[in-house]
């Protein structure tokens with residue numbers, strides 16, 4: 453195993469130091485460790501962060517390997533500074549059995565670029581009718597702790613209650629895609645001024661807020677852990693603020709795109725901007741940014757949702773919802789939050805690792821800590837070229853935008869997965 457000496461690097465924004473990585477851990481920090489055998493990387497101007505952790509990634513394998521595979525998605529993640537991703541269950545077949553989650557977990561190990569932690573489905577086939585084998589998935593080699601029907605809402609309140617109760621036995625968590633289906637039938641975009649002008653059926657904010665309100669009450673009632681996926685409205689933030697003040701065990705995530713883009717993008721009729729939940733208003737974006745800063749929202753999660761060209765480059769109404777996120781998330785966070793490194797480390801690494809129970813991730817580089825870390829060049833600016841992305845899909849909403857920040861290197865258990873901005877395998 454090669455040792456690496458990263459010199460003159462700022463650890464999470466602190467004064468520059470040296471970092472010696474050996475045998476999978478951070479062996480030493482401080483000025484000038486002697487390690488003649490180590491490969492030296494000049495860290496001048498770079499910031500070392502704990503490897504990013506994504507609570508919400510769609511890897512599309514099994515079933516849509518033309519859009520993404522565990523390997524291609526893992527490579528995109530490593531290039532984005534991630535060392536762990538939680539893979540959503542809406543694959544084909546659905547990840548609703550021990551067999552499927554173990555398959556995804558093994559494929560992640562084989563790719564060896566990030567730790568792939570499978571999420572299990574809450575209900576069989578995501579159909580919302582009966583609970584999947586939650587216990588068998590928890591006991592499997594994949595040790596599933598997060599369960600989600602993402603893509604669909606667990607709309608039936610009795611089923612949601614039973615799921616919340618069931619996972620308590622192994623400190624599991626239900627991650628809800630909050631969308632009251634009766635309020636979003638035929639919806640194409642956010643319900644508001646722009647949808648009225650364009651004549652597109654709207655997805656009202658209340659369809660999200662009503663489910664979050666119901667679920668925080670259910671979680672409080674049964675004393676279970678709830679996680680809210682891709683929060684997108686100012687009203688949702690207020691419901692979460694209220695629930696957290698009452699001590700409900702709820703956590704929440706926001707995506708990079710909901711922190712940056714608004715429903716005005718729909719005026720282009722370019723389906724690259726079609727996503728669930730939809731892009732909202734500038735007032736919602738402002739509320740989400742404030743909630744991320746003050747902690748009502750715990751995490752930035754990508755909702756990386758690759759789609760094949762034929763599913764995306766078509767008429768708006770027929771296009772699948774979803775956009776890429778892994779390779780641009782840190783840049784969007786840097787753009788939105790500025791160089792608040794401690795906040796970025798908290799929202800993109802420490803908090804998601806805690807929520808997912810990934811003990812060897814989300815730890816600031818320090819002696820003895822597993823060397824899961826990433827090096828960022830905050831001064832770099834790059835133009836996003838869809839063709840250059842490692843993802844198999846091309847549906848990035850940031851095409852040809854100039855974004856701040858570049859991932860220079862990523863280490864997984866002391867081994868580089870990215871060096872000089874390029875994937876090593």
Ligand SMILES: NC(=O)N[C@@H](CC(=O)O)C(=O)O
Nearest residue numbers: 510602603727728757773774
């Ligand atoms: N976000 C999306 O618009 N799409 C996701 C599903 C989801 O996250 O709800 C997908 O799987 O494509």
Ligand SMILES: [Zn+2]
Nearest residue numbers: 602603629681
């Ligand atoms: Zn969703």
Ligand SMILES: [Zn+2]
Nearest residue numbers: 540602603755
């Ligand atoms: Zn999703």
